[in-house]
Amino acid sequence: MGTVIRHGHDRATSGAKVANTPHSDLVLPYGDQFNDGIVQVSFTLPVAAGALAEEAARQTMKLMGLEEPQVAEVAPIGENATFFVGYGKLTRPVELSKLRIAKPMWEELDQITINRLVQETLGRAMVVVGAATGQDAHTLGLDAILNYKGFAGNRGLEAYSALKVVNMGSQVPNETLVAKAREVSADAVLVSQVVTERNVHLANLTNLVELLEAEGLRDKVVLVVGGPRITHALAVELGYDAGFGPGTRPQDVASYLAQEVARRVLN
Amino acid sequence: MGTVIRHGHDRATSGAKVANTPHSDLVLPYGDQFNDGIVQVSFTLPVAAGALAEEAARQTMKLMGLEEPQVAEVAPIGENATFFVGYGKLTRPVELSKLRIAKPMWEELDQITINRLVQETLGRAMVVVGAATGQDAHTLGLDAILNYKGFAGNRGLEAYSALKVVNMGSQVPNETLVAKAREVSADAVLVSQVVTERNVHLANLTNLVELLEAEGLRDKVVLVVGGPRITHALAVELGYDAGFGPGTRPQDVASYLAQEVARRVLN
Amino acid sequence: MLRLSLDAKTVERCHEISENITSRVIDELSSLSTVAIERTVARFAGIEGVTADGVPLANVLVSHLVEKGKIHDGVAIHLANACLALGKTPAGISEMISRGEIDISNLEWQGTEEVTRKAREICKDSLDKIRARRAEREVLLEQLPVTQTPWLYVICATGNIHEDAVQGRLAASQGADVIAVIRSTGQSLLDYVPHGITTEGFGGTYATQANFKLMRDALDEESHKLGRYVRLVNYCSGLCMPEIAYMGAVERLDMMLNDAMYGILFRDINMERTFVDQNFSRMINAYAGIIINTGEDNYLTTVDAFDAGPSVLASQFMNYHFAKKAGLRDEQIGLGHAFEIDPSIEDSLSYELAMALLVRQLFPDCPIKYMPPTVHKKGDIFTSHVLDSNFNLVSVLTGQTIHLVGMLTEAIHTPLIQDRYLSIRAAAYMRQAAKHLGHNLEVKRGGLLEARATSILDDTLKLLERVNEQGLFAAITEGVFAGVKRLRTGGKGREGVFKKSRWYFSPVEEALRAGLSGESLGEGPIQD
């Protein structure tokens, strides 16, 4: 009859605890077995395909802290270039409780509340100037936030009676934006940055802060940046008050602006 | 006329040197700019999608030594599971000259030379026993090496007059394989291992070496293992003489076997 | 809808011949039973436990009768006789045997009529339970309807049933309609079914009744949450075919892989053993309203898919008639097919489309189990994902029912959580994006698609004629299917086949056949 299969009720619980119970503090990637640490990677090395390249790929994975590195694909993609797909196991867990989550501070408010809050704090409409700055011509994201039509069924800032929106459109030089902010006495300046190749956005965003500071306007406005590769942490690092990433809804931004202005007026 | 674009002949060479000239010793992944270190990763964390999960993903990438970690996709794939795609920059290069490339030692020989070499060394045909061992029922790889038909137009070991092939097929218990090796006085034992889930192959391959040793057969045979997730380095670590991975051609194996037997007889 | 114009005569001939081939096999084997069938009868009679060493009591009972030379009569009468003689339940009897306390082969005979009645009686609960589980499924399918085809089918293969349950639910919530728990390597060659909850499989999780139950419960919970009934699948090919068929029936599995040809060709199981087992298991499947899946798709991994069309189709014709004879309705016959043509050849997509359409059209009421590309997959998961995308397309275009979702990591490992997610997403996208595309295109008369389909059909007829001449067993011996040759006298499990004595009686077979003849067997609505 052959050997009888042993089955361990001891190990049996490991799986069940997995995704049902609240996560523990130490978190590893999870592919096939809870905590197995499995990560997929792909990259190109400027080395001709062959044993050396393959070993270099394995070594690259080890440098990434991946154990049992498995090179699943070795594709020669040029005389001196090889593309790899690999899988390995990360053994160093992330400690959730140690993570600092950078998030702009606001609560989700509805349109009426936002309008009321702004009117109560400022006694007038809040002036919001928005632009896609530098050479960035991507306006869809900015428009999604500003234009009446909004984004994914959520109305844009123009739909808020207490917000007066000036949408300057695309490829606006920082100088022009600052001049406009002064001209209309902006309460908030909203910048969109979509092109990030070679970190062009970092230079551009830093330059805007410098200009605003030089003009003595920095403290007078709520300064916000948004874009698909923008995080709040990055925004703060660059001297902005808040940063908004992919999937942002206008209401998120309006909620933040109203509360931030209120906070400033109260302080 | 606006600012005139500056263009730097200084930086200009960085690109050109890239993939045309022989690689330097320090090698980094290459995505957009030579040496940029760009690596793509994907993994699942057992954490509900949200700001915490996203930060945990970023942290996971940092633990992998990736700078400027960019979380490109955050997909909630269950209540307590989030899938991520990310890109980051590895800054620690691989030192090519320091890599030890584990490879079985052989030169590519043609069929006639192989047959002659075996006949000259042994004065008879070499007996080769092959099997997919344990519970492994994948025989295509083994057959590709052994059967006359061969692999990708390259004839199998059965086509070599100086090789006498015994193909035991699939799911052969190690005990049965060892008995057969003794029975036919095998010169070489060829094992195929395709199933590697939960490292089942490691236990199985180790067990075979132990059995052969216990039977006093280990030194009498050239012991070879092959399979899509087998490397020579692993094979050697497990006590095998050689390991053959994906894309192996029968001729590679025949060349190796002939030379290894010759080497042993000469020593 | 895309339609090929095919020669009706050729199709009819293929059916006639296949009917003939399969009838002969069944007739030839009708005098045989197997240890697996007898263990199944024991299980029907309520023998479910294991010894302290983990040996199933069903095995204990059957081994006992084998030892005593009485297995030829079938377990049922000896067991019933013992129950009457000793006033015990079947379970009690089997425990006593396991403790070596009795020999049931030489107890006093309680009279043929009494014993027969008792034999029927001890199996009745199980039969009723299976009908009840079937009714339960029908109710659930009405309450929690599955509204889209193809059904997206994914596997779990973690080796740990608790992981499988978690990941199966995750997959269902991501859109999977069908969850299969793959078996550990090698289980199909075990001549017993492991017992209890297991957590240590390799490349799959052991098929056990407890594991079935655990998964069924998990998926039922998820089904209610999603408002969509999630089907559960396991395998009853291999040496324990009928036993596992029984367990699947009792635990309300919805689909079971069941194919003697698969066992013969890919597991080197003895032909007689597995054909006998198959007929019995398929009767159980039919009775339980379970959809079977056959394994022709596997042929395309060992022979070139471009050339293998006729042998695959011939096997499907035969498998269809084997299934019909076991009482399965067309709606329960999930013939196996696959997208395995070398993707590097010109017009590979057109050839796949032609073949998928052909199979679909030849078995219009059968839910084809359409398998994704596997052999030509390499470690490049991106390219692999694209290949699956074309597979997804062909499946939708040709209106398939059971769609095995291809995994981008097919060449690397059994699916990870995210592999399932990505692959389900891709398949669901295609189901939506190409929903009515097949209805708005037509096959060009006399074009490449039709030429290809016609030539495969013609060659299938020729092949079936040849098989008919020599008989199926001889054809297998010659390597007609999957390029694998097997001897009638070879293979595993042959020692478990025996000739039934003239006293042989199986109350289970009787009950199943009763249903069969009344056309009521395997009846009941299959949704959508």
Next chain:
Amino acid sequence: MLRLSLDAKTVERCHEISENITSRVIDELSSLSTVAIERTVARFAGIEGVTADGVPLANVLVSHLVEKGKIHDGVAIHLANACLALGKTPAGISEMISRGEIDISNLEWQGTEEVTRKAREICKDSLDKIRARRAEREVLLEQLPVTQTPWLYVICATGNIHEDAVQGRLAASQGADVIAVIRSTGQSLLDYVPHGITTEGFGGTYATQANFKLMRDALDEESHKLGRYVRLVNYCSGLCMPEIAYMGAVERLDMMLNDAMYGILFRDINMERTFVDQNFSRMINAYAGIIINTGEDNYLTTVDAFDAGPSVLASQFMNYHFAKKAGLRDEQIGLGHAFEIDPSIEDSLSYELAMALLVRQLFPDCPIKYMPPTVHKKGDIFTSHVLDSNFNLVSVLTGQTIHLVGMLTEAIHTPLIQDRYLSIRAAAYMRQAAKHLGHNLEVKRGGLLEARATSILDDTLKLLERVNEQGLFAAITEGVFAGVKRLRTGGKGREGVFKKSRWYFSPVEEALRAGLSGESLGEGPIQD
């Protein structure tokens, strides 16, 4: 081949109306020239250098004449007059101007006939060179034939031309037929063309003549290595349209993106400026045997692709007639189209197929530039790859010519080396796998595909009628295209437009038009 049955009358009407709309625009603007056109004439005359500050001498010359109030006569006659008066070459003259040594607006007039002759003479070398480069291309295309369609077209956008050259060659060796070097963000709004080799672009590399040459040389080398001519592309939309068209012609580029509508809608360039520039640049393109690409695909990023069909098609009709009037042959008119319907809607693939087929069929001899999905791409590169796969399929099924290979990382960054590799591989696979599929399927008469195509065509006619009534400028003002509204008097570069004086003379225009009228302009075989 898949074919829609369309109402021929409607198609004819669309052409008539578009012809009328575009004629009116060209007539209305025929009295205008622009600083960019004049700089182009200067370049034809051999003025290529830059000042120590990097200001192009062509700009110096034109600014000089603007300052002096003489630009209305065109640069040619003043330059020719100066050459004659001072016995210098055009380059010499422009250098003297840049050093502030002369004012060419008030030199002694050397006689109209002499000046005109001289003007023709100084531009002749460039015209000859362009014809020679064109002949060179024809020879290369014969020696190194491109045998498969669709042509796989990928972009390089590293910002460093040396990287672009390396990566462009890599892409070609991986199977790309066409390489485009994308321009740095913002270059299109520069009113001059940067000079020399550049390494510092963002999201693209500057279009300069030196960069064109470097890339052309690299690709020529690779073409010989591969035995397949690899086409080179750059952009001549924007404020420097005609100058870049000239550079592309001289450096043997094979394709150029050229579209006034794109500049108006997406770069806020003044309408008059860019329509005038467009007509002139297209004449250069025609003369050089270059294929133009229009930008309708971009509309589908700012308006919903499901709704935008008619506005895209109307724009294509007009762009086609603009192109014809500039002397371009059908084979040179790469109308822009894209696969941008929201992938989450039911039957999205069918709608894409209908639209792609419609465009293909309406402009049967034009190589449609078919663009991949972009807007609906997210960071999930696997899902993105699958979307591209369907795009690849539709392109092959409908027999497109210029296939912009979609990148799996579209939503993340400009393509990495491996992104191009994977995407080319996927597209090449589809080209092979579905090669004759379109020839073996037919569109179902009266089905969803035909209904969709017909309704778009009908709506296009209505839209064109409306545009015809109000005029193209007014229609743009109303936001008919891409949902973007622009004023005739607004936008960038307006100050660079001027009315030609009665002395205005352009030897370049004259030569190009001469070709045009003789039907010889833009003639010559287009390979594939």
